[in-house]
Amino acid sequence: MLSVLIPTYNYDITYLVHELHKQATKAEIDFEIICLDDGSKAEINSKNDSINQLNYCKFKVLPLNIGRSAIRNLLAKEAQYENLLFIDAGTFPKKDTFVKDYIPFMAKEASSGGMTYIEKEPESKYKLRWIYTKKREQNTLCSSNFMIKKKVVLNITFDESLIQYGYEDVLFFETLRKNNIEVFSFNNPVIHDCTDDCLTFLKKTEFAIQNLKLLAESKKLDKTQSNILKYYSIIDKIKFVKITAFCFKLINPILKRNLCSKFLLLSVYDFYRLGYYCLIKTKDK
Structure with missing residues (x-):
């Protein structure tokens, strides 16, 4: 059964x-x-x-x-x-x-x-x-x-x-x-x-974002199924992808410090995912 x-x-x-x-x-x-x-x-x-x-x-x-x-x-x-x-x-x-x-x-x-x-x-x-x-x-x-x-x-x-x-x-x-x-x-x-722990979960998050990139490029998922793809499309339209990727790299240690702290903010985690997505997308350009 x-x-x-x-x-x-x-x-x-x-x-x-x-x-x-x-x-x-x-x-x-x-x-x-x-x-x-x-x-x-x-x-x-x-x-x-x-x-x-x-x-x-x-x-x-x-x-x-x-x-x-x-x-x-x-x-x-x-x-x-x-x-x-x-x-x-x-x-x-x-x-x-x-x-x-x-x-x-x-x-x-x-x-x-x-x-x-x-x-x-x-x-x-x-x-x-x-x-x-x-x-x-x-x-x-x-x-x-x-x-x-x-x-x-x-x-x-x-x-x-x-x-x-x-x-x-x-x-x-x-x-x-x-x-x-x-x-x-x-x-x-x-x-x-x-x-x-925090760093392990962030590494898994990066793996997940890499998968999301593959799924978006193969048109298996789109912005209606992912907020990351939704906000990326907006950033892409206003030509802010490289700026977002640069900011992500610049403040990455600060982001991780917050996310590994007692007072972490999920909004910071949301930016981490979006910023990482922008970063790996810029490597294709």
């Missing part, structure tokens, strides 16, 4: 898998849990290997890193059931009825319980990821927690041209929308653990 699919990379997912296994067993449904590590070769995988001792569970390390999109497509192909529940490593169900609460929505083509944040504010170096989840990600579709029919995701796959972090989920859900497949949102979140 339900295939729970967990892509991971260099992360201890045993606690998450045990919780999902307990909940699925209690829900009295046919299920499996498949976990694939994307070739991390990490010592933590010796601990994750214990997942194979649980009934209906499988953990495997891929020999090579294939990327965030390709690993999700591979998980979908390996699943035996028609309902696929994708859960990201680094998250944990908020409710002990998380699995059970998905069951009424199995008739739908796609549904998402959303994501939320740890209630206790973390120390400064982890605050950027925490506050971004709190203020921005709670109300958006993301690949961290959603259920979809296997036939749908095998037909509308994650774009495997995207290898690194970022925007693969935005593109996927936009493609679903263009194919008239509604993702039904309801309140059944996972909690994001926010373990990325």
Whole structure:
């Protein structure tokens, strides 16, 4: 009935898998849990290997890193059931009825319980990821927690041209929308653990912006799906792209100092993303 699919990379997912296994067993449904590590070769995988001792569970390390999109497509192909529940490593169900609460929505083509944040504010170096989840990600579709029919995701796959972090989920859900497949949102979140420190999250942000540039240039996403593309188009029209890129480079240390502080501003993070996008665009000119 339900295939729970967990892509991971260099992360201890045993606690998450045990919780999902307990909940699925209690829900009295046919299920499996498949976990694939994307070739991390990490010592933590010796601990994750214990997942194979649980009934209906499988953990495997891929020999090579294939990327965030390709690993999700591979998980979908390996699943035996028609309902696929994708859960990201680094998250944990908020409710002990998380699995059970998905069951009424199995008739739908796609549904998402959303994501939320740890209630206790973390120390400064982890605050950027925490506050971004709190203020921005709670109300958006993301690949961290959603259920979809296997036939749908095998037909509308994650774009495997995207290898690194970022925007693969935005593109996927936009493609679903263009194919008239509604993702039904309801309140059944996972909690994001926010373990990325500020500089790690900013590096991931830069990877995401690089992906956005590729998607915009290939016309897979446009300014109606991204505020960065929207504001870039305005800056481009008034010939301010190079000036914005120059300012970004000049004040980059100041931006990072704010974003790694206790008093960070999301508006500064917004400028960081836009400025970085302008910077990589100027390298093409």
